[in-house]
Amino acid sequence: MALHDIGVVGMAVMGSNLALNMADHGYDVSVYNYTPDLTEQFLQERPHEKITGYFELKDFLASLKRPRKIMLMIMAGAPVDSMLDQLLPLLDTGDIIIDGGNSYFGDTRRRYDRCREDGIHFYGMGISGGETGARRGPAIMPGGNKETYPEIQPIYEAIAAKAADGKPCCTYIGEDGAGHYVKMVHNGIEYADMQLIAEAYLLLKYVGGYDNAAISKIFHEWNQGELKSFLIGIAADIFAEDDEAGGQVLDKIVDAAGQKGTGRWTSIESMKQGVDISMITAACNARVMSNALGRAKARTCIEMPALSHQHGDDFVEAVRQSLYAAKIVAYAQGFSLYKSASETYDWHLDYGAIASIFRAGCIIQAEFLTKITEAYDKNPDLDNLLFDDFFLAKINANQGALRQIIGLAIANGLPIPAFSAALQYLDAYSSPQVGANLIQALRDYFGAHTFQRVDKEGTFHHHWHEHYTK
Numbered sequence: 001m002a003l004h005d006i007g008v009v010g011m012a013v014m015g016s017n018l019a020l021n022m023a024d025h026g027y028d029v030s031v032y033n034y035t036p037d038l039t040e041q042f043l044q045e046r047p048h049e050k051i052t053g054y055f056e057l058k059d060f061l062a063s064l065k066r067p068r069k070i071m072l073m074i075m076a077g078a079p080v081d082s083m084l085d086q087l088l089p090l091l092d093t094g095d096i097i098i099d100g101g102n103s104y105f106g107d108t109r110r111r112y113d114r115c116r117e118d119g120i121h122f123y124g125m126g127i128s129g130g131e132t133g134a135r136r137g138p139a140i141m142p143g144g145n146k147e148t149y150p151e152i153q154p155i156y157e158a159i160a161a162k163a164a165d166g167k168p169c170c171t172y173i174g175e176d177g178a179g180h181y182v183k184m185v186h187n188g189i190e191y192a193d194m195q196l197i198a199e200a201y202l203l204l205k206y207v208g209g210y211d212n213a214a215i216s217k218i219f220h221e222w223n224q225g226e227l228k229s230f231l232i233g234i235a236a237d238i239f240a241e242d243d244e245a246g247g248q249v250l251d252k253i254v255d256a257a258g259q260k261g262t263g264r265w266t267s268i269e270s271m272k273q274g275v276d277i278s279m280i281t282a283a284c285n286a287r288v289m290s291n292a293l294g295r296a297k298a299r300t301c302i303e304m305p306a307l308s309h310q311h312g313d314d315f316v317e318a319v320r321q322s323l324y325a326a327k328i329v330a331y332a333q334g335f336s337l338y339k340s341a342s343e344t345y346d347w348h349l350d351y352g353a354i355a356s357i358f359r360a361g362c363i364i365q366a367e368f369l370t371k372i373t374e375a376y377d378k379n380p381d382l383d384n385l386l387f388d389d390f391f392l393a394k395i396n397a398n399q400g401a402l403r404q405i406i407g408l409a410i411a412n413g414l415p416i417p418a419f420s421a422a423l424q425y426l427d428a429y430s431s432p433q434v435g436a437n438l439i440q441a442l443r444d445y446f447g448a449h450t451f452q453r454v455d456k457e458g459t460f461h462h463h464w465h466e467h468y469t470k
């Protein structure tokens with residue numbers, strides 16, 4: 001029997017489409033699913049001459065070339081550990097397991113160590129692009145043992161999306177959990193990007209008074225310029241989508257957002273790293289608030305200002321400029337987290353290469369990612385993306401619009417937490433006074449936590465006096 005190039009475990013949306021993508025690129029693929037029904041259904045409904053299904057794990061593993069390459073495309077969390085429990089006793093030294101799911105990077109670090117004890121190479125591979133990306137070319141973020149990477153590199157570069165310059169959107173990211181970390185923060189940026197789009201929609205609809213058809217045209221126009229991105233493009237489609245029952249589908253969707261957790265993980269991680277990614281946190285909280293207990297009641301008893309309209313091209317352009325400025329801040333925050341994590345976990349992340357693999361295939365693919373790559377090519381040690389000449393000029397040109405739009409939204413009672421977080425970040429970063437001297441004084445007063453002085457070196461504690469009788 002001719003042995004197969006790679007095995008895919010998990011025949012749900014992502015695994016089945018990735019297996020077909022690999023097969024289309026000439027690889028012989030073995031597939032297996034934890035319960036047989038999905039495998040059966042896949043083989044019947046989407047047969048491919050280069051794909052063979054297996055119903056026993058030992059037969060699946062026996063069908064693979066050495067070193068065996070086994071890709072897991074299964075639900076993140078306990079199922080991955082459970083599959084490892086089943087796989088590890090059946091594998092040989094040098095075999096490779098690739099977890100392509102949205103696993104938590106801390107779990108990936110643990111699994112990497114666990115597999116290494118058995119001589120097995122474990123890769124945590126971020127994959128972005130959803131169903132279509134998996135089938136036609138996703139962005140791929142592999143993390144794991146660098147020496148073994150050439151074993152899997154050709155397959156993943158073949159199936160990855162290709163950017164406009166023809167380069168595959170797949171690059172080795174770093175050791176152990178680096179690939180999953182980069183994917184986690186990618187998803188965090190995805191949350192912020194989507195929240196900004198939702199806030200622009202609120203402004204256009206409730207302050208601008210534009211209907212869905214008009215907003216669709218505005219988004220379509222934005223998508224021809226510097227805001228060009230996958231998410232702006234699909235938003236333009238969504239605004240134009242009619243519902244069978246009349247009206248538009250968008251207006252029939254309950255105004256409460258779900259989440260699977262990668263954005264929340266990014267936010268929690270930023271707290272651990274001590275990096276401000278307030279826009280991603282704001283986007284997570286916006287989803288939380290959309291489901292908040294008592295939201296229906298709050299609507300009836302908390303008084304809101306009456307809406308005042310601002311129609312016209314100048315207003316639409318101000319929203320566009322705000323969106324662009326805030327989007328730059330969101331990416332600057334995400335890349336600041338990469339910089340901190342790279343040092344903490346000793347990953348030596350290549351920020352320019354990361355931006356370059358986001359150029360196609362993934363959910364946050366956008367025109368301006370090329371500019372991020374250029375910024376890090378010019379200066380790989382950039383402290384903050386905002387200091388790059390291109391982004392600095394854009395921020396300075398567009399921040400007036402951001403201030404204007406935030407003022408309008410606040411006056412109209414429209415929640416715009418991500419736009420606001422972008423501006424607060426810029427102001428906190430650039431203001432010469434942030435009030436931290438008083439924080440230090442208060443800490444020193446009640447806890448002798450000490451402070452530094454502006455006029456001399458050293459660490460000081462002051463004996464504060466009670467000037468008022470309590």
Ligand SMILES: NC(=O)C1=CN([C@@H]2O[C@H](COP(=O)(O)OP(=O)(O)OC[C@H]3O[C@@H](n4cnc5c(N)ncnc54)[C@H](OP(=O)(O)O)[C@@H]3O)[C@@H](O)[C@H]2O)C=CC1
Nearest residue numbers: 010011012013014015034035073074075076079101102130
């Ligand atoms: N859907 C998307 O757009 C994207 C998803 N991802 C990630 O890719 C992975 C796969 O996603 P998706 O295809 O949507 O599938 P799901 O996340 O819905 O997971 C379903 C798959 O997991 C398997 N599974 C569940 N429990 C176990 C278990 N205990 N042991 C073994 N297998 C188990 C299922 O098998 P069974 O049917 O037998 O229960 C099925 O094959 C996930 O980690 C997801 O987060 C990444 C990028 C985009």
Ligand SMILES: O=C(CO)[C@H](O)[C@H](O)COP(=O)(O)O
Nearest residue numbers: 128129130259260261262363
């Ligand atoms: O990984 C993805 C795309 O890159 C998934 O689509 C993402 O998990 C969606 O996340 P959430 O359900 O939390 O919005």
